[in-house]
Amino acid sequence: MSQWSDCILLSMRVLVVNAYPVTHPDSSVVQQAIDMLHAQGHEIEHLPLEADEFATMMTAAERTAYETNAPLLAEETRASAVSVQAADALLFCYPTTLFGPPPRLKSWLERVMVIDVAFVFDDKQRVRPGLLNIRRIGVITTTPHSKRVTLRARDLGYRTFMRTLRLNCHPLCRRTFVRMPTQAPAGRYVDRFHRALRGW
Secondary structure, three states: OOOOOOOOOOOOEEEEEEOOOOOOOOOHHHHHHHHHHHHOOOEEEEEEOOOHHHOOOOOHHHHHHOOOOOOOOOHHHHHHHHHHHHOOEEEEEEEOEOOEOOHHHHHHHHHHOOEOOOEEEOOOOOEEEOEOOOOEEEEEEEEOOOHHHHHHOOOHHHHHHHHHHHHHEOOOOEEEEEEEEOOOOHHHHHHHHHHHHOOO
8 A cells, every 4th residue: 555545535634724804805715615624524723814923024033043943933833833733734715915925924924834844854954845744735815816917927826835835745735726806706706616625
């Protein structure tokens, strides 16, 4: 039996990282996605980034600690790291901002996806994946931009999650990226979710 034969899990622990402000007109897509994953038997942890803890980027102290063995200085980053390491799948939900993730989500990624969480070093000091527990990675985003304009801007959201972060995950980690126009009809959202998430 292959060492990766257990990569398809019937039930997963999914960490939903939600970067939608509660007042955003498209914020309901997060609950719709959570409800769909619940219906498929998955355990969900919902992490909203509305709190002020992730309103700013890495602090000077965190920059100094970044290359040490203890980069997680703040309580909120340590708690997020525990959640990431306990998950089987990550689902990022955010409104596209300037063709990529919004500032709070960038802050979360910068401060949480550090050494011994997202990556590790081997005996020869080579970077190796640290998220081997992650078997699925997904994105749900709403955007005001057309696909053509997004691609012209190098599709920063896709590159961040489906390429860069994906390299830190399990070798057979599957990817899901759902991009929808802002304030699309609710029925259109549900249809896209069914097609994208039914295989989780």
